Amino acid sequence: MIRLTVRGCFVAESWTGIVVGLCGMSAAVLLVAVHYWREMTRRRKLKRMDHRDWWEVMRDRH
Incomplete structure (x- = not known):
């Protein structure tokens, strides 16, 4: 069974923030x-x- 302490919860939230930010x-x-x-x-x-060049070509065609 995994125990989450208050301190562990803050660490997990900070890592989540770092990962999302990265x-x-x-x-x-x-x-x-x-x-x-x-x-x-x-x-x-x-x-x-x-x-x-394109302007001259188009002008001479008309």
């Missing part, structure tokens, strides 16, 4: 990393596009 922080770090990766990908793709 899970939340891990999720936040993951979201920030994905956001940064998407922004860098978007910036790289926009840099590859040359808008003036």
Whole structure:
């Protein structure tokens, strides 16, 4: 039989808080990393596009 003392209960609650906090922080770090990766990908793709060339091509077609 497991006995929970008042002190043991507080320890269990603090560990639960630490685990939940670490899970939340891990999720936040993951979201920030994905956001940064998407922004860098978007910036790289926009840099590859040359808008003036497309503008000239479309203008000459009409």
